[in-house]
Amino acid sequence: MNSAYLDTITLADCRDHLPLLEDGSIELFLSDIPYGISLDDWDVLHSNTNSALLGQSPAQVGKSAFKRRGKPINGWSQADRNIGNEYQEWCHSWADLVLPKMKNGASLFVFGARRTIHRVVNAFEETGFLLRDILAWKKDSAFDRAQRLSIVFDRRGLKDAADEWRGWRLGNLAPVYEPIAWFMKPYRIGGTIADNVLEHGIGATNIDACQIRGSNPTNVLEFGFQRDERRTHEAQKPLSLIEFLIKLTTREGQTVLDPFMGSGTTAVAAKHLKRHFIGFEIVPEFHRDALQRLDREGGVRYTQEPAEYQPMLFEKPKEPYDG
């Protein structure tokens, strides 16, 4: 029943197709889902039409930071404060569709933002998944965006206040990690996880295959992009990180589902590791870039486009996407 979707990325809203997958057929869900922080149009998952949102009000013209980062934590209206609830409902809308497709005892890794991951956890728990852990993906570096308060006051001509508040800043600490919620589909009541491994071939972790510099891995995962890793998606994740999570929880021949593929990192990682993959992507440009990325892996050809086509590359962003 999964044959139409297996080992390809389907251009579609995943919610239209998830119900068509075979029940109990997926061994791993691994997805870097939209974080609901208004990073781009595909990340706006609420109905708030407040003109300040996404930098549309006259006061925001020319200030690109609002467009990238949304609003200050404080919010500007009740509608702004409802955004989290609406994001949770959106997560619920597809988590419910995923539950029956997973094998008992299967893992689900869901990437999220530090300020919205609790919404994902609530939605997944309400759906019936169990939270196993919150992993931290530790990045190579992070921008410290906190403004110096003395400079802010200097610009306002408030010299005394600037002197009094020298050394203080407005903002958070440098965001050097992103959370990954690790869930499990419950296994048979009365059984154990070891029974589940025997019954469904899933539920254990392959620690020997995932050694980090000769030691067992911890729940802080330090992975970065390789020098020659092409970047075509603003939210792209390092291939080595995705490969690690697949190796940790699955065996060759098992199936990984990623309904929010972006540039196709999960598909490429699965292919490298001889796992099957099922993927969806809603934006045609990302979908085309992902298929071309798979083409470059050799073997099966996914696109009809001439080989010389070059996707737009993201060089190392000045201000990285940090959730």
Ligand SMILES: C[S@@+](CC[C@H](N)C(=O)[O-])C[C@H]1O[C@@H](n2cnc3c(N)ncnc32)[C@H](O)[C@@H]1O
């Ligand atoms: C955070 S990005 C994934 C990036 C990916 N991990 C990578 O390494 O390139 C999430 C992706 O989900 C896609 N998306 C959003 N809503 C979707 C939906 N309902 N169905 C399928 N794809 C969707 C977005 O277009 C976006 O490319």
